[in-house]
Amino acid sequence: MMSDSRVSSVIQEWVSSFPGQVHSQTLNSVASNSAASTNQMTQMDMISYGQSQGMIRGGGDDRGAEQMMGLSYLPYPPSCLGSAASPVSTNHHQSHASTQQDFSPFLLPTLRAPVTKRSISKDSAEYRLRRERNNIAVRKSRDKARRRIVMTQQRAGQLQEENQKLQMRIAQLTQELDTLKHILSQRHLQAAEEGAAGQSSI
Amino acid sequence: MMSDSRVSSVIQEWVSSFPGQVHSQTLNSVASNSAASTNQMTQMDMISYGQSQGMIRGGGDDRGAEQMMGLSYLPYPPSCLGSAASPVSTNHHQSHASTQQDFSPFLLPTLRAPVTKRSISKDSAEYRLRRERNNIAVRKSRDKARRRIVMTQQRAGQLQEENQKLQMRIAQLTQELDTLKHILSQRHLQAAEEGAAGQSSI
DNA sequence: TGCTATTGCGCAATTC
DNA sequence: CGAATTGCGCAATAGC
Incomplete structure (x- = not known):
């Protein structure tokens, strides 16, 4: 949770x-x-x-x-x-x-x-202005990309972690289930025996 | 599996x-x-x-x-x-x-x-040789990085997918478990009633 | 239409 | 020394 x-x-x-x-x-x-x-x-x-x-x-x-x-x-x-x-x-x-x-x-x-x-x-002031703006945009974009990569890695890591927990939970539930099934089968046997005993005693 | x-x-x-x-x-x-x-x-x-x-x-x-x-x-x-x-x-x-x-x-x-x-x-043939080699290395390295990113994304995607399956499995097991528990509790009641009935009939 | 965002590339510095 | 990485600027172009 x-x-x-x-x-x-x-x-x-x-x-x-x-x-x-x-x-x-x-x-x-x-x-x-x-x-x-x-x-x-x-x-x-x-x-x-x-x-x-x-x-x-x-x-x-x-x-x-x-x-x-x-x-x-x-x-x-x-x-x-x-x-x-x-x-x-x-x-x-x-x-x-x-x-x-x-x-x-x-x-x-x-x-x-x-x-x-x-x-x-390329000497034009306007050219330089454009270039500088683009350089800024490029830095920004790359920074974004880097952050994205990091986040993807984190996401993968966390999913993996979560996965393991889920698997453990499944193992636990399965175990529990087995136990209950076993108990139930015992009850069945017990009930059957009792039934048999009851019938034979009649 | x-x-x-x-x-x-x-x-x-x-x-x-x-x-x-x-x-x-x-x-x-x-x-x-x-x-x-x-x-x-x-x-x-x-x-x-x-x-x-x-x-x-x-x-x-x-x-x-x-x-x-x-x-x-x-x-x-x-x-x-x-x-x-x-x-x-x-x-x-x-x-x-x-x-x-x-x-x-x-x-x-x-x-x-x-x-x-x-x-x-920069006119040196050796310089150009170095540069060309480095350019190749750079392309190679970047290609690798790109592939790495793609794989990380795939990994994340698959983990997420797997996660959902696991969660569904958990839901299923939980459901099953509840059912069995319910059955068991019924048996308990039944057994208790039978026991009470038996005693009262004696 | 113009500006920002992305992307591939080569360069240089640095790391391995 | 040589290959691998990395930050950066440039140019092309995608996208709005």
Whole structure:
């Protein structure tokens, strides 16, 4: 009884901490990657690639390319699986590639067209404002995720604990039941004997 | 019985997927942040700040400073809490920072001393090799973490399911027990009556 | 339409 | 030394 209320409060929190959940994780990686292959190029064209300092950061820009390939999130894309096949998803890091670069035909359409589409200029105060806001949101979101994980673990732990108690209770009840059944069967025998005795005495 | 074996197999996996676990998450953020404040400076000195293309990426380098402050992982460090205090964690991106920046006294000691401690040259093939390896490790690790989370959720779900079954079993046993008790009490009464009848008839 | 929330990713620091 | 973890910022995008 006590433990019930204790557990339920935590579970309450736990339950409330899963809003949409399912759709993003799994579906995203697939859906958005197939969808991205159509849109991304335009996105790519209109962002960066012709920035003030040109090719700032090795991380961001090329990752766009990776992601576009739709294979980037495989656990061990390139060097881990030996050196066989899969020319895909290995073409990140133009920074390093500045020396030897493979302009895969997939990337070409995005690499040209340095259209002055007014990229959001990474020096722009507005850009920094957005970034900072997003960084805050990211921290918040991750914090939330961490708390969620902890709560799930707690929930699991408590459920396990509760489970053991329930199992013990079941064992107890079963035992009790056996005892009563035994007693009852004794009564039955007793009654039968008495009945028999009574009949024979008549 | 069936469900037991089914559950336990999953739980097996689940259990085995938590190696050290606790120490890293919570303790790290504290321990390493306090520890970092001593070491980080040297680290900072020996990395970047004067790279070939000067300040490539806004992300990596300055973040060192943030982290050093030991406050970066607070959910809402700067702008979120109004505009009061906490000059921390907003001072990344020297590029933009060139305009308005508060060089908090905490940061000064790290900002100076641009000693030429032989940074590992981001163009170095060895650097790229290291990075690529680490990136692979990171993907692997995160994949693992994701799987771990899923398993914890499954474990919790199955435990809950099992819990309900156990509770129902308990209800059933209790019911059964009550029935037997009732029967027994009836027998008792019956026996008592019979006994009384017997005595009175003598 | 614009902003926040999520998510995958790479980087660097640290741990193991 | 090298792999594993972890916090963080970036960019894409889902969601409202």
